[in-house]
Amino acid sequence: MSEPSGPSPIDQPPPFWSRWSQLYWLVGGLLAADVLVFWLLTRWAS
Amino acid sequence: MTGRAALAWQDWVVLIGTIAAIVLYGGWRSRGMRSVDSFVRGDAQLRWPTIGLSIMATQASAITFLSTPGQAFDDGMRFVQFYLGLPLAMIVISAVFVPVYYRLKVRTAYEYLEHRFDARVRLLVGALFLVGRGLATGITIYAPSIILSQILGWPLQATIWAMGLVVVVYTVLGGTRAVSITQTHQMVVMLTGLFVAAIVVVLRLPDGVSLGGAVKIAGALGRMNPISFDFDLDSRYNIWSGVIGGFFLQLSYFGTDQSQVQRYLSGRSVAESRLGLLFNGLFKVPMQFLILFTGVMVFVFYVFSRPPVHFDRPTMARVEANHGAEVAALDARQDQAFGERRAAAIVYLGALGSPDEDTARGALRAAADRFDHVHNDAKALIHQALPAAETRDTDFVFLSFVLEHLPIGLVGLLLAVILCAAMSAVASGLIALGVTTTVDFYLRIRQGLGRPPASAIHDLRVSQAATIAWAAIAIGFASVASLFANLIEAVNILGSIFYGPILGVFVVALFLRRVTALPVLIGAIAAQALIVVLFFASHIAFLWYNALGCAAVIAVSLVVQAVSPARPVTPQVAS
Numbered sequence: 001m002s003e004p005s006g007p008s009p010i011d012q013p014p015p016f017w018s019r020w021s022q023l024y025w026l027v028g029g030l031l032a033a034d035v036l037v038f039w040l041l042t043r044w045a046s
Numbered sequence: 047m048t049g050r051a052a053l054a055w056q057d058w059v060v061l062i063g064t065i066a067a068i069v070l071y072g073g074w075r076s077r078g079m080r081s082v083d084s085f086v087r088g089d090a091q092l093r094w095p096t097i098g099l100s101i102m103a104t105q106a107s108a109i110t111f112l113s114t115p116g117q118a119f120d121d122g123m124r125f126v127q128f129y130l131g132l133p134l135a136m137i138v139i140s141a142v143f144v145p146v147y148y149r150l151k152v153r154t155a156y157e158y159l160e161h162r163f164d165a166r167v168r169l170l171v172g173a174l175f176l177v178g179r180g181l182a183t184g185i186t187i188y189a190p191s192i193i194l195s196q197i198l199g200w201p202l203q204a205t206i207w208a209m210g211l212v213v214v215v216y217t218v219l220g221g222t223r224a225v226s227i228t229q230t231h232q233m234v235v236m237l238t239g240l241f242v243a244a245i246v247v248v249l250r251l252p253d254g255v256s257l258g259g260a261v262k263i264a265g266a267l268g269r270m271n272p273i274s275f276d277f278d279l280d281s282r283y284n285i286w287s288g289v290i291g292g293f294f295l296q297l298s299y300f301g302t303d304q305s306q307v308q309r310y311l312s313g314r315s316v317a318e319s320r321l322g323l324l325f326n327g328l329f330k331v332p333m334q335f336l337i338l339f340t341g342v343m344v345f346v347f348y349v350f351s352r353p354p355v356h357f358d359r360p361t362m363a364r365v366e367a368n369h370g371a372e373v374a375a376l377d378a379r380q381d382q383a384f385g386e387r388r389a390a391a392i393v394y395l396g397a398l399g400s401p402d403e404d405t406a407r408g409a410l411r412a413a414a415d416r417f418d419h420v421h422n423d424a425k426a427l428i429h430q431a432l433p434a435a436e437t438r439d440t441d442f443v444f445l446s447f448v449l450e451h452l453p454i455g456l457v458g459l460l461l462a463v464i465l466c467a468a469m470s471a472v473a474s475g476l477i478a479l480g481v482t483t484t485v486d487f488y489l490r491i492r493q494g495l496g497r498p499p500a501s502a503i504h505d506l507r508v509s510q511a512a513t514i515a516w517a518a519i520a521i522g523f524a525s526v527a528s529l530f531a532n533l534i535e536a537v538n539i540l541g542s543i544f545y546g547p548i549l550g551v552f553v554v555a556l557f558l559r560r561v562t563a564l565p566v567l568i569g570a571i572a573a574q575a576l577i578v579v580l581f582f583a584s585h586i587a588f589l590w591y592n593a594l595g596c597a598a599v600i601a602v603s604l605v606v607q608a609v610s611p612a613r614p615v616t617p618q619v620a621s
Contacts, residue, residue: 011145014317014321015321020141023324024141027133027136027328035130042265042270045264045270046271
């Protein structure tokens with residue numbers, strides 16, 4: 001692995017996609033999907 | 047011993063080979079440490095996959111793999127809701143905490159509190175962390191040692207010392223870089239073992255029982271309950287306590303506990319640290335779901351394959367020595383109850399989708415109740431014969447399944463998973479304790495006394511010595527932990543009692559810029575007193591302590607600040 005020459009700036013964007021908020025929505029969206037799947041599973045199995 | 051008389055040599059090869067390879071590779075990759083900064087932050091060179099896996103490995107102790115499947119076996123999947131606040135906490139820490147820590151170039155979370163308030167707040171919160179984490183690290187060594195010593199046939203003290211010494215060697219010699227690198231590989235082993243176990247248990251279901259059928263049986267018997275929308279403050283796990291209470295608990299743990307903060311402060315950039323945290327936010331809930339689901343499938347497996355009367359076989363053998371007739375009678379009753387439950391389960395599977403489904407489900411539940419009654423009688427017999435013995439056997443369920451029903455080689459892999467989990471959690475705890483002692487106390491007090499800075503090597507040696515000292519304390523505590531009843535549960539609840547006020551101090555620091563040091567100190571002490579009163583005088587589930595403690599610090603700080611004479615805000619506070 002190559003090493004960078006110095007620390008990155010605080011507001012550096014993510015290495016993929018353009019904004020951190022998009023990644024936050026991804027994490028929040030997956031959490032909502034988890035809850036939905038768990039709810040469907042609870043209903044189906046009970 | 048549980049299950050086999052001894053591990054096969056192939057299992058020993060897999061177990062020792064896996065542990066040795068991870069430790070030696072981690073030690074080799076982290077060679078050449080020259081300063082306390084290398085020890086604390088690993089020269090800040092870690093990439094996000096390493097940080098993410100290291101964060102997950104720090105939280106996943108051996109108890110995760112020993113107790114969690116057993117908990118699902120006994121109580122179903124509702125424990126997964128405990129983690130629903132975690133992804134939201136990862137977002138907040140990534141967006142708010144990480145940039146502040148990086149901007150101030152702090153080495154510990156408590157160093158930030160001095161930037162924001164003063165040295166008193168830093169030392170108070172740092173001391174709370176040392177006490178809580180020191181106790182918890184001892185338990186992290188002790189809890190799996192009890193079970194592993196019985197499985198491996200080693201004396202308990204030898205197991206505690208063996209586990210503690212291996213961890214302390216590579217932690218002291220390689221610092222945080224060694225901890226993170228070993229944790230990455232330990233986590234890969236854990237996830238591999240977890241997937242293998244989940245697949246094997248499904249494959250071991252009898253012919254004619256599909257995965258869907260197994261889930262329906264688990265649902266009929268109350269084990270498929272990952273979501274409950276019932277709002278009840280006394281209920282330990284529902285979506286509200288998980289999302290709200292769990293959010294505050296995870297925010298406190300990942301945002302202010304040095305054992306986690308150190309993981310992401312060793313990233314090569316802010317972006318790497320943030321991604322590591324979000325990686326944890328993405329995969330933690332599915333991982334816990336898989337662990338619990340494996341436990342539920344083990345439960346269904348034992349609906350069709352007769353389990354022991356009590357999974358803690360060593361304890362049961364001690365009871366049998368003096369109560370042979372009672373144990374034999376229990377065995378006969380369980381044999382009959384097992385047959386009835388199994389037959390009812392087969393009838394229920396055949397009735398799925400038919401008008402008889404409800405009737406068959408009722409019959410299955412009645413048969414399961416009779417089976418559980420025998421199990422409860424076994425617990426009562428243990429309590430009568432050995433009053434000091436633990437009667438719960440859920441921690442032994444998964445290991446019993448592994449030892450008795452997994453092929454040779456995979457048993458070694460699953461034992462390696464448990465040891466890896468124990469070592470990763472202990473390593474994070476020890477190095478965080480050593481670093482906090484050095485940075486927040488030794489170096490800070492030295493600076494306060496006006497002493498000139500010592501050499502880099504001197505400070506490094508102090509960090510290493512502090513880590514060794516904490517290892518000795520943790521191992522010593524683990525060695526005498528059996529003297530205390532229900533210690534594990536007590537320590538878990540104590541953690542929640544302290545986390546809320548600590549988080550409150552950080553929330554005030556980050557979001558309420560006009561609040562100064564004295565009001566937050568008063569707020570922290572008042573909130574701590576409130577939580578202690580609630581603990582003794584109420585039935586509120588412990589997850590809520592985190593939110594209540596945090597809210598109390600904020601409220602009291604604001605009130606005290608409002609009635610205090612105005613003071614100028616320092617430039618650092620403004621930043």
